[in-house]
Structure formats: structure tokens, C-alpha cells
Amino acid sequence: MKISIIGQGYVGLTISVFAADHHSVVGFDKNQGVVDALNAGKSHIEGVDSAVLARHIASGSFKATTNPEEIASSDVVVIAVPTPLTKDRKPDLSFVEAACKTIGEYLKTPALIINESTSFPGTVRNLIKPEIEKYSSGTIAHMYAVSPERVDPGRTDWDQKNTPRLYAGLNTEASKAVRDFYSTFCDNLVEVSSPEVAEAAKLFENTFRQVNIALVNEFAQIAHALGISVYETLAAAATKPYGFMKFMPSAGVGGHCIPVDPSYLADTAARVGVPATFIERANEVNLEMAKYVVDRVAADNGGSLKGKSVQVVGVSYKSNVADVRETPAGLVIEELKRAGATVTWSDDLVSTWMGEPSTPLGGSDIAVVVTLHSVTDAAAVIKSAPYVFDTTGKVKGAHSL
Ligand SMILES: NC(=O)c1ccc[n+]([C@@H]2O[C@H](COP(=O)([O-])OP(=O)(O)OC[C@H]3O[C@@H](n4cnc5c(N)ncnc54)[C@H](O)[C@@H]3O)[C@@H](O)[C@H]2O)c1
Numbered sequence: 001m002k003i004s005i006i007g008q009g010y011v012g013l014t015i016s017v018f019a020a021d022h023h024s025v026v027g028f029d030k031n032q033g034v035v036d037a038l039n040a041g042k043s044h045i046e047g048v049d050s051a052v053l054a055r056h057i058a059s060g061s062f063k064a065t066t067n068p069e070e071i072a073s074s075d076v077v078v079i080a081v082p083t084p085l086t087k088d089r090k091p092d093l094s095f096v097e098a099a100c101k102t103i104g105e106y107l108k109t110p111a112l113i114i115n116e117s118t119s120f121p122g123t124v125r126n127l128i129k130p131e132i133e134k135y136s137s138g139t140i141a142h143m144y145a146v147s148p149e150r151v152d153p154g155r156t157d158w159d160q161k162n163t164p165r166l167y168a169g170l171n172t173e174a175s176k177a178v179r180d181f182y183s184t185f186c187d188n189l190v191e192v193s194s195p196e197v198a199e200a201a202k203l204f205e206n207t208f209r210q211v212n213i214a215l216v217n218e219f220a221q222i223a224h225a226l227g228i229s230v231y232e233t234l235a236a237a238a239t240k241p242y243g244f245m246k247f248m249p250s251a252g253v254g255g256h257c258i259p260v261d262p263s264y265l266a267d268t269a270a271r272v273g274v275p276a277t278f279i280e281r282a283n284e285v286n287l288e289m290a291k292y293v294v295d296r297v298a299a300d301n302g303g304s305l306k307g308k309s310v311q312v313v314g315v316s317y318k319s320n321v322a323d324v325r326e327t328p329a330g331l332v333i334e335e336l337k338r339a340g341a342t343v344t345w346s347d348d349l350v351s352t353w354m355g356e357p358s359t360p361l362g363g364s365d366i367a368v369v370v371t372l373h374s375v376t377d378a379a380a381v382i383k384s385a386p387y388v389f390d391t392t393g394k395v396k397g398a399h400s401l
Pocket residue numbers: 006007008009010011012028029030031034080081082083095098099102116117118119149150151152153256257
């Protein structure tokens with residue numbers, strides 16, 4: 001089959017390389033730099049091996065392009081574009097709408113359209129289908145389906161092949177077609193009764209994580225005030241063999257999913273008249289962790305950080321990836337600067353960020369560890385400054401949450 005994948009980021013490129021084992025794949029992206037790098041066999045995504053990409057390019061099973069005409073006559077089109085929030089934290093579907101315009105204008109034969117971008121229940125039925133029909137004059141009978149992506153960047157034990165994949169079509173024909181497509185490279189397909197259930201399940205999965213992370217972050221503050229170790233207490237609670245799931249405290253949440261998706265659910269809740277106070281509060285607790293961390297560091301250092309030099313160690317939003325989207329390190333740096341500190345950062349995987357280069361480890365009065373990668377030597381981190389505060393629980397001998 002000819003498969004076109006709109007958006008060649010974490011989700012789109014990951015799907016592209018798996019699908020290219022079985023199909024002819026066109027990776028459409030509006031970013032010329034991304035497209036040029038991909039066609040040169042260079043992957044910009046953790047978990048997508050450049051050698052695998054280069055093999056697909058050499059065999060002709062994958063090609064990246066910025067030319068929308070190349071999606072014509074596709075059998076399947078997958079939408080994998082960003083779904084961020086607006087400034088006032090409302091769903092921003094502008095990228096999805098732009099993708100629909102491209103599909104509507106350039107796909108002139110009937111195809112299966114699958115949305116993998118995370119969005120609220122009703123997106124495929126009430127937005128994607130009408131939007132594509134608007135631009136294709138509604139004359140082409142496409143099939144529509146949703147299959148939310150669950151890729152966890154940097155993870156190797158669960159991938160496209162073995163992670164159970166939810167799916168649902170707008171009708172039985174679309175459900176069968178979407179199953180046929182994914183079963184060429186996914187082992188475990190789970191059909192649900194409607195696209196709305198699949199869309200809501202994806203939002204709930206990430207809201208579950210956000211709320212539990214907020215809960216453990218609040219508990220870390222309670223444990224500290226009680227003078228007990230949050231880590232020892234969590235390990236103790238985790239000996240219960242049922243009804244408990246361990247989440248670890250941190251400087252906050254980051255990435256494209258956890259800080260964003262719950263707000264899509266909260267927005268949906270508001271539209272159907274249900275107050276989502278719990279979701280909103282979890283978001284606030286996680287955002288407030290940066291200030292809590294900086295207040296703890298200041299308290300340990302004579303009550304003020306004025307004139308102190310602080311190095312933030314690890315700025316990506318989680319270990320072993322270079323992704324800095326929505327990283328809590330940004331908020332920690334803001335709070336440190338607000339407290340009067342001069343701030344540098346060091347990250348073994350991120351070379352430049354916000355226009356600044358990573359600095360070599362050491363040379364500051366204080367180090368604050370936000371993320372610890374496997375390649376970063378914890379023993380070197382503890383020696384890097386006279387005072388080290390660790391939000392990861394992995395640096396032995398450091399002050400911690
Ligand atoms: N990153 C993850 O771990 C993850 C996991 C599950 C679901 N998701 C969801 O998948 C979707 C995509 O996320 P991502 O992380 O892959 O984003 P990304 O930012 O890594 O990549 C998106 C790509 O889409 C391109 N793009 C934007 N608008 C376009 C358009 N109109 N036409 C063509 N290309 C366009 C961008 O240039 C970019 O290369 C989002 O809805 C996200 O919530 C992401």
C-alpha cells in the first residue's frame with residue numbers, strides 16, 4: 001500500500017520506519033530542514049535508528065517530502081502533527097486543521113484517514129472529517145479512523161510492534177481497514193466501540209500519570225516536613241503487592257504529552273458541564289514544584305540565592321532523551337533567576353537550548369539536578385559543586401526531595 005504520514009516528528013517518523021518494512025511510505029512534513037535530514041538518512045528522533053532510515057531510503061520504501069502533491073493516490077494517510085495548547089491553555093488544533101487542508105486539497109482518491117495526534121473525543125468525527133470534506137468538496141468517500149499513539153520516546157522494551165494499539169473507525173468498513181493496516185506491523189490491536197472511546201482513553205492514560213505524579217510531588221513535600229524520606233516511604237508502600245503503583249517525585253512534568261493532554265480532557269469536561277478541578281489542580285501542583293525545589297535550595301543555603309552561581313544538571317524533560325519540550329528545567333531556571341542566582345546548565349544529551357550551549361559539569365556554588373541521564377556520572381555530579389540538590393533520587397549523598 002502507499003502510506004502518507006503527515007508530520008515527521010516523534011510519532012510520524014516512528015510509524016514511518018515501522019510501516020516502511022511493509023509498505024511504500026511518504027513522510028510529509030512542512031519543515032524543509034527535517035525533510036532534507038531524513039532524505040540524507042539522518043534521524044532526529046530518539047528510538048529511530050539512522051541506519052534503519054537509510055536502509056528504507058536506499059530501498060525506496062521511504063521518502064520524505066515537503067511537496068503535498070506526493071500524498072496523491074495514497075491508500076492510507078496518517079495524521080501525526082502537534083496538538084499543543086494555546087496561551088490560555090486551550091486545545092490548539094491549528095496543526096490538525098492545516099493537515100486536513102493538505103489532505104483535502106491533494107488526496108483525490110478514496111483512502112483511509114487515521115488520526116494519531118492526541119486530541120479530545122469527537123475530533124475525528126466532528127473536526128477532521130468535515131474539515132477534509134470542506135477542502136475536497138466532499139466528493140471523495142474517505143474512511144476515517146483513530147488510533148492514538150502510545151510511543152514512549154527512548155523506550156526500547158515497548159515499541160510499535162508490541163505495545164497494544166487502540167483503534168476505532170467511524171464505521172465498520174473503516175474499522176476493518178485500520179485493523180488491516182496496523183496488523184502489518186503491530187502485534188496487539190484492541191478495537192473499541194467508537195473513535196470517541198479511543199480518543200478519551202488516550203487522554204485518560206496521560207491524565208492518570210499527571211495526577212499521580214502531582215500526588216507524589218505533594219507527598220514529597222509532606223514527607224520532607226515530617227522529616228522522613230519520601231523515597232524510603234514510597235519503597236515501603238510499594239511492597240504492597242496489589243492496589244498500589246509507584247510514581248517518583250520530580251521537579252515537575254515535561255514533554256509533549258503529560259503537561260498538555262490533561263488540559264484537553266479538562267476542556268472537554270468544561271464543554272459537557274463537568275468541573276475538572278482535580279485535573280487542573282494536578283497541573284498546578286506539578287508546575288509549582290520548580291518553586292518548591294528552589295525554595296528548598298535557598299533554605300539550605302542561608303535563605304537566599306542572591307549572587308550565588310547555580311548549575312542545573314540535566315535539562316531535558318526526562319532521562320536518556322534530548323527532548324526539552326515543556327521541560328521543568330525551564331521553570332527551575334526561571335525560579336533560580338528570580339531568586340537572584342546566576343544560572344548555567346549542563347546536559348550530556350542537549351548541546352544547545354534557548355540559544356545557549358551546555359556548559360561542562362562543575363564550577364558553580366550549587367548544582368541542582370533536574371534530569372540524570374544514564375551517560376551522566378552521578379559520582380561526578382556530587383563532586384561538581386559544594387552543595388548539590390537532586391530531584392531525581394539517583395545522586396547518592398546529595399540533598400534531595
Ligand atoms: N512525542 C510523544 O511521545 C507522543 C506520544 C503519543 C502521542 N503524541 C501525539 O502525537 C502528535 C505528534 O506529536 P510529536 O511528538 O510527533 O510532534 P513533533 O513536534 O515531534 O512532530 C510534529 C511534526 O509535524 C510537522 N508538522 C506540523 N504541522 C504540519 C503540517 N500541517 N503538515 C505537515 N507537517 C506538519 C512538524 O514540522 C513536525 O516535524 C501530538 O498530538 C502528540 O500529542 C506524541
